[in-house]
Amino acid sequence: MIRVLIVDDQQLVRAGLRMLCESTSDMTVVGQADNGRDAVRLAEQFVPDVVLMDLRMPGMDGITATKRILDIRPVTRILVLTTFDDDDHVYPALTAGACGFLAKDVAPADLITAVRRAATGESPFSPAVLRRLVDRAVTTTTQPAPPEPDLTAREREVLTLVGAGMSNAQIGENLHVGITTVKTHVANLMVKTRCDNRVRLAVLAVRLGLVPP
Template structure:
């Protein structure tokens, strides 16, 4: 079995030790290294080539937000999953824009963290339930205030954006919907232009706010 190689990044040694014990109890996960700061994380990614970085957000000597930006800029295929004490949605959106694929709060049960790692490794997005609830409440408040519940997309455009946000490629979407990859790209471009979205991070943020993807699946 090919194991998912994980780099642990947290400025507290006791947290890293606990995470290592938890993750290495799983047959499909392997901790290949540790880092105590964002700068150490950047160096470790270059040396160890992990599949996933479990990244704390608030750290000295370069925080997790900036470290994630730099790691994703140089190693696009490396997935970053934020693990932090902060439940404020502002931190989540900042990490998402930096390139993180998911966000787990440190109060989460162990099985949630393991599930989040596996989801992100599959190319899916993940958001802890407390933040999911908060975003849903915000969405419902906007609806109650009379703001449009959906953006002016066609059903097909919305469907394609949902599948992209779930991590599918244009080729995979084309096969799933029985259309050509060119048609997928055309719908994607039209939808992103309508919504003024410029990259996958913005697309995922839109999908979360509109409830197009199930982050707890």
């Protein structure tokens, strides 16, 4: 059973997320908070597997709450819910340790899938959010393109598909391999490229010319 903590300052949003999570057979909502301070307290009290985290809240914001929760319990997976005007907050949340980002207009089925992926160690991103993160990183960097790492042909294919915003399941379907194999390739890519998350892998794929900017 996936233990979920919901953090959002809007009561209607919290109610909708709770109803959605509890409509499944493998999730239970262990707590709800409308601010970052309560989120930290409830995360310590109820030990959730996944936190659905809003970014902009009164008092302690979601970025600070993310960092403090992960200081207390580093294995917690924090999945940020963001709006299109949250771009200035998304990078700090990534730096604070958030494992993934979903746009608030995400389809209900996609949100449920993302929670499950986060719980198993993946980093789910709404394609639009990942694209904005990559575009911002590519357009603001002043560093020359890095030398291409020593990758196998299959790792290069996986890196290309990560850069295109595909999930591990989508990559597996595209390459006709199992999801465990994809996870192994992604882990190897992170080691070889020294990219510690999926966003940095996607940025590298664009900067290497594997996917169009």
